[in-house]
Amino acid sequence: MEPLPPWPLTCLLLLALPGADAQVGQDFKDFKVQQLQDPVTVAAGQTITLTCTISGDGPAGPVRWLKGKDSGVTVYDQTGSSPRVTRAENGSDTDFSIHITDVQPEDAGTYYCVKFRNRLKGEEEFQRGKGTEVSVRAKPTRPVVSGPGRRVAPGESVPFTCVSGGFFPEEITVKWFKDKASISAQQPQITPAQTKSSYNMSSTVMLTLQRDDLRSNLSCKVQHPTLTDPLTGMFQLRDALRVPPSVRVATDSRSPVEVNETVIFTCDVEGFYPGDVDVTWLENRTEVKVEKLSKPVETPQGLFKLRSLLEVQATEEKNGSAFTCQVVHDGQAPVSETALLWISALAKGGQSDLFQTPYDNLLPIYIVVGVVCTVLALLVAAILYLIRAKQSKGKSSPSARLHEPEKSSEATTQESDPNNLTYADLNFEKERKTIRRMVEMSQQSEYACIQASRPPASDDNLTYADLDMVHLSKAPKRPAPCPEEATSEYASVQIPRK
Ligand SMILES: *[C@@H]1O[C@H](CO)[C@@H](O)[C@H](O)[C@H]1NC(C)=O
Ligand SMILES: *[C@@H]1O[C@H](CO)[C@@H](O)[C@H](O)[C@H]1NC(C)=O
Ligand SMILES: *[C@@H]1O[C@H](CO)[C@@H](O)[C@H](O)[C@H]1NC(C)=O
Numbered sequence: 001m002e003p004l005p006p007w008p009l010t011c012l013l014l015l016a017l018p019g020a021d022a023q024v025g026q027d028f029k030d031f032k033v034q035q036l037q038d039p040v041t042v043a044a045g046q047t048i049t050l051t052c053t054i055s056g057d058g059p060a061g062p063v064r065w066l067k068g069k070d071s072g073v074t075v076y077d078q079t080g081s082s083p084r085v086t087r088a089e090n091g092s093d094t095d096f097s098i099h100i101t102d103v104q105p106e107d108a109g110t111y112y113c114v115k116f117r118n119r120l121k122g123e124e125e126f127q128r129g130k131g132t133e134v135s136v137r138a139k140p141t142r143p144v145v146s147g148p149g150r151r152v153a154p155g156e157s158v159p160f161t162c163v164s165g166g167f168f169p170e171e172i173t174v175k176w177f178k179d180k181a182s183i184s185a186q187q188p189q190i191t192p193a194q195t196k197s198s199y200n201m202s203s204t205v206m207l208t209l210q211r212d213d214l215r216s217n218l219s220c221k222v223q224h225p226t227l228t229d230p231l232t233g234m235f236q237l238r239d240a241l242r243v244p245p246s247v248r249v250a251t252d253s254r255s256p257v258e259v260n261e262t263v264i265f266t267c268d269v270e271g272f273y274p275g276d277v278d279v280t281w282l283e284n285r286t287e288v289k290v291e292k293l294s295k296p297v298e299t300p301q302g303l304f305k306l307r308s309l310l311e312v313q314a315t316e317e318k319n320g321s322a323f324t325c326q327v328v329h330d331g332q333a334p335v336s337e338t339a340l341l342w343i344s345a346l347a348k349g350g351q352s353d354l355f356q357t358p359y360d361n362l363l364p365i366y367i368v369v370g371v372v373c374t375v376l377a378l379l380v381a382a383i384l385y386l387i388r389a390k391q392s393k394g395k396s397s398p399s400a401r402l403h404e405p406e407k408s409s410e411a412t413t414q415e416s417d418p419n420n421l422t423y424a425d426l427n428f429e430k431e432r433k434t435i436r437r438m439v440e441m442s443q444q445s446e447y448a449c450i451q452a453s454r455p456p457a458s459d460d461n462l463t464y465a466d467l468d469m470v471h472l473s474k475a476p477k478r479p480a481p482c483p484e485e486a487t488s489e490y491a492s493v494q495i496p497r498k
Helices: 006-027 211-215 359-394 436-441
Strands: 032-034 040-043 048-050 053-055 063-067 073-076 085-087 098-100 109-118 123-128 132-137 144-146 157-167 173-178 181-183 189-193 198-208 217-223 231-236 246-251 262-272 277-283 286-288 304-313 321-329 335-341 399-403 421-427 470-473
Touching: 032 109, 032 123, 040 048, 048 132, 073 085, 073 098, 144 217, 144 231, 157 173, 157 217, 157 231, 173 198, 198 217, 246 321, 246 335, 262 277, 262 321, 262 335, 277 304, 304 321
Parallel strands: 040 132
Antiparallel strands: 032 053, 048 098, 063 073, 063 109, 085 098, 109 123, 109 132, 144 157, 157 198, 173 181, 173 217, 189 198, 217 231, 246 262, 262 304, 277 286, 277 321, 321 335, 399 421, 421 470
């Protein structure tokens, strides 16, 4: 046979091409892509090997690894792929196994080893293995507990949420604790993240906050098969609490204060949390600058307190002024407390309202006091009089009686001159000497001379005379009484005349 001319061969070849499919389908009957591996579960970060072998003759075309059903994502291609994916047997025509290093939860899925065949218009899938399921065990992320997003006052019930994610498998348990006490919560909500390769979890608990929760912690403990010890998320309850302050304004000075006195107003802001507080002083609604700014001090209960001082010079114009301590705590509406400054008018040149105003009211009191004083004075006078009278009664008061001359009287015989004699009865108290005063008071004194018949002995001390009768001379007055001797005393007698 003569060889065929070259053109009919070419022609034949060209004609034969479209019908190649049918021929190939039969020809590659024993071609087989084999993935015999059981499902693979791997911990995140580890390396997996996915096995794939090809047997029998196959059409021209590449072998690739795809993830997911249908078209899927190309994981491995001979022309190049992710650096994490490498072939187990480089250059082998039968072993298309691959390694995937540092497996991540998102690597989870079903991997297919696929033989493609070249067609005129690109490639088409020729055969794929039954697929290898890969699961990546992943630990949950550290749980994060979030509060209500705003601070609340004690007594309010607010939700707290614990979230954790990226874990596989799905099973997870969540427990809540306030300090060490367990708190019951609803089952956590588990949602698949991305392509079901991992899950997210969210757990919520309702809590009524108390003032003493400032020192308490809320914790969320997450347990998962990938963990030996549970993971804990913490929340300090003080971050969700706001304890408003009490505000008290006082002054150490007595009210009203004196003019020019320095008055110190104190504003006690107590029992608040958190410690950020803004204290301003207002004088009649106008802000006053305060030099002494004090910082909040933490009390053992975890609350804060602060004292702000305002010094005021009490001038008269400030009388009745309102001093307000205004406190803005944690961005809340201001809380304020006001004190008034009263200045006494006492300093005004002694003219005092304090004394003028109540004068009318005091008048009856003055009258009563006057009456009482008078009565007391009379009483004292009466007592003095009585005492005096009693004293006088005990002593015989001096008395004198004047008698006309009696010629027959024997008593007068002592004096040899009976003419013009007047005698008097004298009843003097022996020791009385005050009688002398009477001499000075009266002009009508007369003097009598008493002469002892014998002069007394020189050493005798004559101090008084006990006389029943004294003869008084009616002779003209002499300028002086009888010559006085050193040892004599005299008495005067006052005689009232008719
Ligand atoms: C799952 O949690 C991760 C963080 O842990 C977050 O980035 C992601 O958006 C969450 N996905 C869903 C579906 O909630
Ligand atoms: C108060 O002080 C002012 C000025 O310092 C002075 O002029 C005034 O006399 C003072 N008043 C009294 C009552 O002391
Ligand atoms: C201050 O005001 C009070 C009440 O109005 C008044 O009684 C007092 O006298 C005033 N003081 C002065 C210093 O004006």
